Amino acid sequence: MTTETRALASDLSLAVVRLTRHLRGRRVDAQVSLTQLSALATLDQEGAMTPGALAAREKVQPPSMTRVVASLAELGLVERSPHPTDGRQIIVSLSSSGQALLADETHAREAWMNEQLSGLGSADLVTLRSAVEIITAMVSKPE
C-alpha cells in the first residue's frame, strides 16, 4: 500500500464524516431522517424483506433496524405483514406513501446538496458519480 493510499483513506474518512454531519443537520425539518431514507431506498430497490434482512443489507444490528422500521411504520411509510410460512418472521414492505415520499426525496429534496452540485462543472459531477459507485460497492460487500 502506498503512502498516498493511506492518506486517501484518512482524507476520505474525514470528508465523508463531515459531509454526513452537514446532510443530517440540514434535514431537521424533513419528513424522514437520512437513516430512515436509507432504509426506504433499500426497500424500494430490493423489494420487501424481513427486518433481519434489511438490517443485514443496511449493515446495522437487528435492534437498530427494529427502531427504524417501527418509526417508518408509525409514519405509514412501510407496512409489516406476517411471513407466510415462518411465524417468527415478518415482512416489511414499502407502502404507497413510502413510495411517493421516496420519489419526492429523490427528485426534489436534498436542496443544499443540489445547490452545491449546481456549482460544479460536468467533470466534477462525473467524478462524484464514479465515487458514488465505488463507495456503494465498498459498503455493499458482504463481510
Next chain:
Amino acid sequence: MTTETRALASDLSLAVVRLTRHLRGRRVDAQVSLTQLSALATLDQEGAMTPGALAAREKVQPPSMTRVVASLAELGLVERSPHPTDGRQIIVSLSSSGQALLADETHAREAWMNEQLSGLGSADLVTLRSAVEIITAMVSKPE
C-alpha cells in the same frame, strides 16, 4: 439542473451516510472517535485557534465543540491556554501527544478503509482522491 444531478444528490447522500455508519462502527476500540479526529486534523492543518473558530471551521455549534475539546483535553491530545488579550477567549492547540496520534492515525489506522482501497485499481483511487477534494471544498465553504 438535470435529472441526473438530482439523482446524484440523492445517491451521494445515501452513499456517504452509509459509509460514515461503517467508519464510525469500526472505530469502537480506537483511541479517538472520527469526530475527535476531525477536530484534531483541523487543528493540525490550520494551527491553534479558539473553540469558537474551531466550531465554525468544523461546521458545528459551539456547545458541540465544547464537548469535543473537553474530551480531547482530558485525553491530553489538546491544550487550552488563555487568550493573550481577551479574557473571554481561550486558545486550543494540539499537544505533542495529539500530533503523534494524528500521525499514527493518518499512516496506520483506518484499517478497514485501507483494505477496501487496496482492492481498487489506480483509476478508482484517482477518482476517490478527486471526490475528496470536491467534497472538502463543498463542506469548507463559508455559509
Next chain:
DNA sequence: TATTGTTATACTCTATAACTATA
C-alpha cells in the same frame, strides 16, 4: 437448541436554550 425479532439500557454526536464572565 437455534433463530427471529423485540425490549431494556447505554453511549456518542449534535442541537437549542439558558447561564457566566468578560469586553
Next chain:
DNA sequence: TATAGTTATAGAGTATAACAATA
C-alpha cells in the same frame, strides 16, 4: 449591551445483552 464559552437538557442513531416466540 454584545460576545465567547460553558452548562443543562433533549433527541437521533447505534450498540450489546437479555428476553419471548417460533422453528
